[in-house]
Amino acid sequence: MQPEAPHAAAPARAPGTKPPIIRVDQASQRFGTRLIFRDVSFAVAASEVFVILGGSGCGKSTLMNQMIGLLPPTSGTIEIAGHRITGPDGLTGRQAAQRVFGVMFQSGALFGSMTLLENVMLPLEMFTDLPAEGRAAVAQVKLGLVGLGYAAELLPAEISGGMAKRAGIARAMALDPPILFLDEPSAGLDPVTSAGLDRLILDLRQDLGVTFVVVTHELASILAIADRCVMLDAAAMPDAGGVIAEGDPRVLRDESTDPKVHAFFHREMLAAAA
Amino acid sequence: MGRQDDHGTADLNIAPEDGGTALVFSGRLDAAGAGKLWRPAMRAAAQAHGQRLRLDLAAVEAFDMSGAALLLAAERAYGALPQGSHIALTGASEHATAILERARQANEAANAPDDAARPTLFALLLAGLDVMADGVAFLGEALVAVVRLPSRLRMLRIGDLLRQADNAGVRALPLVLLLGFLMGMILAFQSAIPMRRFGADLFVANLVTISLVRELGPLLSAVILAGRTGSAFAAEIGTMKVNQEVDALVTMGLDPMTLLVLPRLIAVMLVLPALALALDIAGLAGMIAVMRGFGFPMESIILQIQSAAGVTDLLGGLFKAACFGAAIAAIGCRAGLSTGNGPRAVGLSATAAVVGGIISTIVLDGILALIFYRLNL
Numbered sequence: 001m002q003p004e005a006p007h008a009a010a011p012a013r014a015p016g017t018k019p020p021i022i023r024v025d026q027a028s029q030r031f032g033t034r035l036i037f038r039d040v041s042f043a044v045a046a047s048e049v050f051v052i053l054g055g056s057g058c059g060k061s062t063l064m065n066q067m068i069g070l071l072p073p074t075s076g077t078i079e080i081a082g083h084r085i086t087g088p089d090g091l092t093g094r095q096a097a098q099r100v101f102g103v104m105f106q107s108g109a110l111f112g113s114m115t116l117l118e119n120v121m122l123p124l125e126m127f128t129d130l131p132a133e134g135r136a137a138v139a140q141v142k143l144g145l146v147g148l149g150y151a152a153e154l155l156p157a158e159i160s161g162g163m164a165k166r167a168g169i170a171r172a173m174a175l176d177p178p179i180l181f182l183d184e185p186s187a188g189l190d191p192v193t194s195a196g197l198d199r200l201i202l203d204l205r206q207d208l209g210v211t212f213v214v215v216t217h218e219l220a221s222i223l224a225i226a227d228r229c230v231m232l233d234a235a236a237m238p239d240a241g242g243v244i245a246e247g248d249p250r251v252l253r254d255e256s257t258d259p260k261v262h263a264f265f266h267r268e269m270l271a272a273a274a
Numbered sequence: 275m276g277r278q279d280d281h282g283t284a285d286l287n288i289a290p291e292d293g294g295t296a297l298v299f300s301g302r303l304d305a306a307g308a309g310k311l312w313r314p315a316m317r318a319a320a321q322a323h324g325q326r327l328r329l330d331l332a333a334v335e336a337f338d339m340s341g342a343a344l345l346l347a348a349e350r351a352y353g354a355l356p357q358g359s360h361i362a363l364t365g366a367s368e369h370a371t372a373i374l375e376r377a378r379q380a381n382e383a384a385n386a387p388d389d390a391a392r393p394t395l396f397a398l399l400l401a402g403l404d405v406m407a408d409g410v411a412f413l414g415e416a417l418v419a420v421v422r423l424p425s426r427l428r429m430l431r432i433g434d435l436l437r438q439a440d441n442a443g444v445r446a447l448p449l450v451l452l453l454g455f456l457m458g459m460i461l462a463f464q465s466a467i468p469m470r471r472f473g474a475d476l477f478v479a480n481l482v483t484i485s486l487v488r489e490l491g492p493l494l495s496a497v498i499l500a501g502r503t504g505s506a507f508a509a510e511i512g513t514m515k516v517n518q519e520v521d522a523l524v525t526m527g528l529d530p531m532t533l534l535v536l537p538r539l540i541a542v543m544l545v546l547p548a549l550a551l552a553l554d555i556a557g558l559a560g561m562i563a564v565m566r567g568f569g570f571p572m573e574s575i576i577l578q579i580q581s582a583a584g585v586t587d588l589l590g591g592l593f594k595a596a597c598f599g600a601a602i603a604a605i606g607c608r609a610g611l612s613t614g615n616g617p618r619a620v621g622l623s624a625t626a627a628v629v630g631g632i633i634s635t636i637v638l639d640g641i642l643a644l645i646f647y648r649l650n651l
Contacts, residue, residue, distance in 0.1 A: 112616035128340075129309035133316075138305065138343040144380025145339070157616030175305045176338040207373055208338060 102172030294326025303341030332365025443545030458560025500631030511610025
């Protein structure tokens with residue numbers, strides 16, 4: 001057996017040295033005349049933990065919705081694992097790309113009529129030939145990975161918000177996709193649960209070589225997990241809105257001279273002129 | 275990445291060897307591969323029980339959590355191991371060993387205490403009594419809200435009441451008229467056939483009139499209301515409960531009973547008698563249409579209608595309708611207010627509102643029939 005990752009992309013942690021698994025090029029988004037962001041470009045390397053950050057209303061979740069194919073960008077191109085999900089052939093690309101990523105939505109978005117185990121089993125039932133006991137066994141392992149093995153038979157209504165997020169991650173990784181998108185995984189969680197989620201992300205990246213794209217504005221979490229990040233700015237003015245910083249968040253925190261980046265990483269109020 | 279498109283790339287070779295069996299896996303042991311190999315692997319592992327079992331991963335190209343789940347399930351299918359022995363795993367890379375170990379830990383942590391006790395008959399009986407007690411408590415709270423209404427008139431929002439009356443009454447009118455007209459026609463036509471044999475077909479008018487005014491008018495309009503409005507009340511209030519809007523009202527010192535339940539209760543008690551009256555009139559129109567078709571003059575039909583039912587019958591029917599309306603609205607609102615968490619709970623509440631509304635209507639109808647009989651009405 002080759003000492004390789006389960007997927008085509010190798011799991012070694014060397015951001016920047018691997019070919020990008022996600023490319024976003026000049027993506028812009030407008031709703032009517034309202035500009036959300038413009039000309040956002042970046043690339044995510046395989047097995048990287050990449051964080052999209054920024055203040056409230058800067059379009060982080062909108063950008064993620066573009067990347068997972070829920071929202072076609074007003075302009076620009078996006079490629080996921082070699083599939084172009086935008087433009088005239090976007091539909092074909094989106095259908096192909098949907099097979100290589102999983103998404104955890106902010107609230108978990110679990111199906112309320114199914115137990116946690118059934119939620120995780122659903123993609124296995126739809127996309128594999130596993131027999132029922134096989135699906136249950138695989139789903140049970142996934143729930144165990146996120147620390148919810150004991151809660152497999154509970155309904156989403158019977159669990160806490162933090163548990164719902166973790167169950168959402170278990171469902172997103174039901175088919176072991178090489179890319180996981182996580183929308184605000186730490187929002188509304190206590191520091192201990194939040195740290196547990198951060199640990200889980202790092203473990204999954206190390207063991208399975210999963211690439212993570214995480215949307216968050218939780219500073220502690222960003223500094224704990226991110227290899228690289230891109231920071232968006234709200235489009236308050238016609239020429240604003242878009243990427244204002246990109247790189248290692250620890251370096252940005254210590255070295256950035258941009259007042260908005262500095263304010264974000266040091267939890268400061270921006271001066272009125274800024 | 276393991277999905278359907280990778281299907282067929284995994285393989286399993288079951289090879290007998292000295293004192294045991296080797297399961298030699300090759301290709302991609304991901305979700306698709308595990309799906310393909312699951313049954314043969316389980317069968318082979320179970321058959322190897324008591325012998326030495328070796329799992330060979332040397333030819334495996336890709337291995338993920340689904341592959342790990344397959345190997346763990348094969349271990350379980352193999353059965354309990356003699357003390358100190360272990361299933362041999364050969365050819366596994368460091369990476370595969372790490373994933374397998376993580377999956378094993380996840381599974382061990384997952385051994386949940388099974389505390390879901392099977393409900394006993396006694397427990398079910400207690401739960402039933404609890405539901406009834408809750409119903410009585412709700413009735414009590416509603417009565418208290420009515421009594422305290424004069425001091426809380428500000429909380430009774432007239433706009434809300436009118437909106438509910440519009441939804442429950444005006445918008446249900448076309449359906450009620452259509453149903454009433456058709457019911458009148460069907461009743462007249464079906465009863466005319468046997469009554470003609472006795473030369474009593476003119477009395478079809480009496481039969482249909484008394485049936486509609488005393489029973490069918492209130493009953494059918496109540497069933498329509500239970501289906502249309504009772505469920506809507508439960509879903510609307512249930513969604514508010516799920517979104518914690520009801521909790522917000524309580525914390526602001528606003529009484530949900532006065533603010534949410536009373537407008538609906540009053541609106542339905544006002545509109546259901548009107549709907550029943552509309553259904554009566556539409557039914558009589560349907561009956562007249564059939565009777566005219568049989569050649570009876572209009573004057574005779576009107577005379578028969580007047581002789582069949584008096585004002586007391588009509589008022590009795592409308593009173594019944596008001597009672598049915600109160601029961602349906604109360605049951606719908608109660609179902610909404612007792613909604614649990616999640617969208618499923620809202621659906622259950624809506625169902626409970628319709629079922630409860632229809633059953634309570636029938637039961638109330640029986641009780642009122644008995645009371646009217648005793649009062650010679």
